[in-house]
Amino acid sequence: MQKTRIVVKVGSSSLTDPSTGLLSSEKIHTMSDQLAPLLQNPMYEVIIVSSGAIAAGRGKLGWQTTRTLPEKQAASAVGQSLLIDMYQREFAVLQRVVAQILLTRADIEDRRRYVNIRNTMETLLHARVLPIVNENDTVAVSEIRFGDNDSLAALVAILLSAQYLVLLTDIDGLYTGDPRVDLDAKRIAKIEKIDDHIRSLAGDEGSAVGTGGMRTKLRAAEMAMDSGIEVVIAATHETNVLSRLLAGEQVGTHFISSKDHRSARKSWLIHGTRSSGRLCIDEGASIAIQTQGRSLLLPGILQVEGKFQEGAIVDLVDVHGGAIGKGIVSMSSFDLQYLIKKDANIRHLGDLPEVIHRNDLALL
Numbered sequence: 278m279q280k281t282r283i284v285v286k287v288g289s290s291s292l293t294d295p296s297t298g299l300l301s302s303e304k305i306h307t308m309s310d311q312l313a314p315l316l317q318n319p320m321y322e323v324i325i326v327s328s329g330a331i332a333a334g335r336g337k338l339g340w341q342t343t344r345t346l347p348e349k350q351a352a353s354a355v356g357q358s359l360l361i362d363m364y365q366r367e368f369a370v371l372q373r374v375v376a377q378i379l380l381t382r383a384d385i386e387d388r389r390r391y392v393n394i395r396n397t398m399e400t401l402l403h404a405r406v407l408p409i410v411n412e413n414d415t416v417a418v419s420e421i422r423f424g425d426n427d428s429l430a431a432l433v434a435i436l437l438s439a440q441y442l443v444l445l446t447d448i449d450g451l452y453t454g455d456p457r458v459d460l461d462a463k464r465i466a467k468i469e470k471i472d473d474h475i476r477s478l479a480g481d482e483g484s485a486v487g488t489g490g491m492r493t494k495l496r497a498a499e500m501a502m503d504s505g506i507e508v509v510i511a512a513t514h515e516t517n518v519l520s521r522l523l524a525g526e527q528v529g530t531h532f533i534s535s536k537d538h539r540s541a542r543k544s545w546l547i548h549g550t551r552s553s554g555r556l557c558i559d560e561g562a563s564i565a566i567q568t569q570g571r572s573l574l575l576p577g578i579l580q581v582e583g584k585f586q587e588g589a590i591v592d593l594v595d596v597h598g599g600a601i602g603k604g605i606v607s608m609s610s611f612d613l614q615y616l617i618k619k620d621a622n623i624r625h626l627g628d629l630p631e632v633i634h635r636n637d638l639a640l641l
């Protein structure tokens with residue numbers, strides 16, 4: 278029988294005491310109790326994405342706050358080992374071995390590293406080891422930081438083609454407004470599409486330790502839904518919330534995954550990578566790639582922006598600047614610039630070079 282693969286993201290707010298911002302043993306036990314039935318059931322493959330390193334480090338160092346990035350990185354360097362030690366002790370009673378996996382955005386963006394991470398994680402899951410993922414805060418400089426673990430959790434769920442992404446937090450779902458300010462706000466039980474209206478409901482983090490609040494959770498949900506993954510935002514403190522959810526009970530806010538989702542590789546291309554340039558393409562090329570499943574050929578390219586090598590990832594836009602998708606180019610920006618400047622007749626001689634093969638093209 279096929280196993281159910283679940284990525285459970287545990288936010289800082291689920292592990293810390295709101296009055297001190299430090300790790301709370303009571304909350305840690307609550308979180309472990311939620312996870313225990315899943316970890317004991319061989320039909321579930323669980324991956325944890327856990328925040329809390331900064332809070333743990335702050336506690337050890339006796340720091341009240343961590344304001345600057347180097348302070349956060351230093352606190353995380355101290356706290357990460359404490360966090361893993363805590364998980365090791367919590368799950369040792371269930372005879373589960375844990376593994377620490379620290380990732381940066383650059384690890385996800387690079388296809389070779391991405392595939393390597395997947396192989397390692399698959400090997401761990403096969404050996405019934407529990408992978409515990411966090412951002413490698415210490416080395417992640419601002420341009421390559423996820424910053425919030427919600428996006429990281431979504432990308433891990435995509436990487437592993439999980440069936441579920443559960444974002445455990447200090448509130449039982451998305452409300453019609455931030456419940457801290459809107460006292461009439463109501464929980465939304467089910468969301469089939471994240472549109473501008475839904476986005477407008479999401480506010481920032483609810484505590485000094487959280488990052489991104491509902492905004493980053495919605496972004497994560499969007500990525501995962503688009504990749505065929507069911508997403509649930511649920512409260513860590515709600516009794517048996519994970520078991521009830523997997524038994525089919527309606528808990529928290531359930532985001533229904535897209536039936537018509539893209540392949541794992543194209544999800545990685547769209548959600549896991551950043552582009553090094555941009556190609557503006559004409560109407561004929563837009564139609565050919567969007568409705569006829571064709572590759573992008575040289576004559577359709579009107580403009581090349583940015584400097585990139587062959588194999589780079591670029592954005593595709595139409596003549597009005599509207600985003601069409603992303604793709605992996607077969608030639609450098611230098612060669613492309615040269616070729617598109619040539620006389621149109623020369624460009625049409627011989628075979629038309631495929632600038633982006635259709636298998637390397639992901640449309641929005």
Ligand SMILES: Nc1ncnc2c1ncn2[C@@H]1O[C@H](COP(=O)(O)OP(=O)(O)O)[C@@H](O)[C@H]1O
Pocket residue numbers: 287288289290291445446447448450451452453454455456457478479480481482483484486487488489490491
């Ligand atoms: N529309 C909303 N519905 C529910 N919670 C919201 C909303 N807008 C903002 N929030 C806040 O988001 C917080 C959860 O996000 P965050 O603090 O980042 O938690 P975590 O550390 O678990 O990632 C809640 O405590 C809540 O105050």
Ligand SMILES: N[C@@H](CCC(=O)OP(=O)(O)O)C(=O)O
Pocket residue numbers: 287288289290327328329330331332353411412414424425426427486487488489490
């Ligand atoms: N990597 C950081 C977590 C940052 C973060 O995303 O926090 P949260 O929004 O609480 O999940 C840490 O371990 O403290």
